Amino acid sequence: MRERSIGWGTLGTVLLMLAVAALFGLLFDAPGVLAGCTALGLLVWHYRHMKRLSSYLWRDKRFAPPAGSGSWGVIYDGLYRLQQRNRRRRKDLARLLKRFRRGAEALPDGAVVIRKDRSIVWSNQLAQRLLGLRWPEDAGQRIDNLIRNPEFIEYINSKDGPDLMVFPSPAEPMRMIEFRRMPYDKKQILLVVRDVTQWLRLEQMRRDFVANVSHELRTPLTVVQGYIEMLEDPQTMSPEMWKKAQSMMLEQTHRMDSLVSQLLTLSKIEANDRPDTSHDIDVPELLAVIAKEATALADEHKLSIQLNAEPGLIMRGDLMQMRSAFSNLIFNAVHYTPDGGQIDVLWQSTPTGAKFSVTDDGDGIAPKHLARLTERFYRVDKARSRKTGGSGLGLAIVKHALSHHDSSLDIESELTVGTTFSFVIPASLTFKK
Known part of the structure; x- marks a missing residue:
């Protein structure tokens, strides 16, 4: 669009109109009256457009300004172009802000921006979840009023203290979070919050x-x-x-x-994060070999081992890892079953895959120990474990071997009744021979 402006042409138009009015006034011997009437008409016309402009600027919600001609048409066109330019800038700023927010929400850490007076300017969703903040209700609140941990209050208000500290999460006290403080600009501070519980x-x-x-x-x-x-x-x-x-x-x-x-x-x-699970494992045959090896030890304690393996039920997996898993569970049952007890080993197909289980009629395991049994070196009875030669690594080996085969260990136990260790190999890794 070609640029238009108010200049000498507009003034010349006004002077020309007054001159024409004066010439016509000479015909009636009243040039001043006609020129004055023309000037008054121009004033009324300009006043009308000024009122329309005022109404548009202060009350009208339309994007486009009113239509006009002459010098006011130039003004309205300029306003329209200015509105368009501002609209484009607002859209650009909105897109930039949206990208910034998406980037901030995609961060693996929580982020909180606070002022020097500790009032909250902004936080991403992860920080809100870790710190128990509510947004936008907590905007402008002092963070040391919302997080009442004495160590945190001392940390956030200290000028010469460490930039890195670890505290329990205000939202979940069992979860540990790390705070890292760094300058954001002259009047603001950035707090980076990270969940370090697993680490x-x-x-x-x-x-x-x-x-x-x-x-x-x-x-x-x-x-x-x-x-x-x-x-x-x-x-x-x-x-x-x-x-x-x-x-x-x-x-x-x-x-x-x-x-x-x-x-x-x-x-x-x-x-071995990606074991080769393409090998066919004849589980019934493998269990028969392991049961035979375990029987030699079981005979010393007059234990009975009953194997019930569905014939032809094959799985695909890593032979070394699965042999370790099967043998550890069976030999654990042999070691921890009292003399004269019975051990049942089962391998059968289910709607979701193939299930393996080892059940003994031993002393059982207290519920408080079940969640930690697969930790390295964790023992329920340390004295008994050393007596039987246990290292505390068997169930940890089972846990990792099963995780590589899309499975997990399930433990059911009742004191004085017995324990069952089981897992299900998914149908995608099993087939009938």
């Missing part, structure tokens, strides 16, 4: 793992070392004592070897 739990598990491994290895090494020191003076060793030393050293060596083997198995399973 802290993993860190604690790592420390427990190192401590447990050290403890598990120290005990047999101490026994072996003690007998080796006794061997430095053979004269103090009677044949009976020597026989006992041999038996104890062999037992502790087997214990260490079993622990290291299970650690290596667990490490391999954890490292």
Whole structure:
């Protein structure tokens, strides 16, 4: 659109109209009267447009300005172009703000912007969920009035304190969150909030793992070392004592070897995030082999092992991992079932896949222990576990092996009645031969 403006042309038009009116006035011997009437008409015309403009600016909600001609047409056209330009700018700003909000909501961390006086300017949804904030109700509220944790209040109000702190979540006290404080601009502060519950739990598990491994290895090494020191003076060793030393050293060596083997198995399973599940595993045949191996140990304690495996029910998976899962569950039942007990092993098809279960009639497990049984080195009865040679890694191996086959371990137990460990391999990984 070609630019239009009010200039000498408009003034010339006004002067021309007055001149024409004066010339016509000469015909009637009243040039001044006719020129005055013309000027008055122009004033009325301009006043009318000024009133329309005032009404449009202050009361009218229409986007387009009124129609006009002459100099007022130029003004209205200019206003229309200005409105269009402002509308485009508002749309651009709205799109920019929308992109910013989408980006802020996509952040893996919560974000809260506060002023120097600690009043809240803005927060994303994750921060609202972690901190228990309500938006927009809490806009302008002081954050130290909404989060009443003494440590947080001291942290947020300190100028020379650390920029990173960890506190319980105000919304969920069992969840730990990390606050990171950083300058946002001259008058505002950005708080980055991160859920570190899982990280802290993993860190604690790592420390427990190192401590447990050290403890598990120290005990047999101490026994072996003690007998080796006794061997430095053979004269103090009677044949009976020597026989006992041999038996104890062999037992502790087997214990260490079993622990290291299970650690290596667990490490391999954890490292193999994408196992090859394309191999066909004849589970009935595999369970028959494991049951036969377990029977040799079960006979010592007069245990009865009953295997009920549906013939031809095959699964696809990693043979090493699934053998570890099956054998750990069966041998656990053998180790923890009292003399004369019975163990039932089941493998059968279900509407959702193939179910495996091991049921014993042992002492059972208290409910408080069930959620932690698959943790590394966790034992219900530590003394009994060491007596039976358990390392506390078997169920951790089972858990990771099953997770690689889209399954999970289910534990049902009742004190003095018995325990059932079971899992279901999904139908996508099973078929009938």
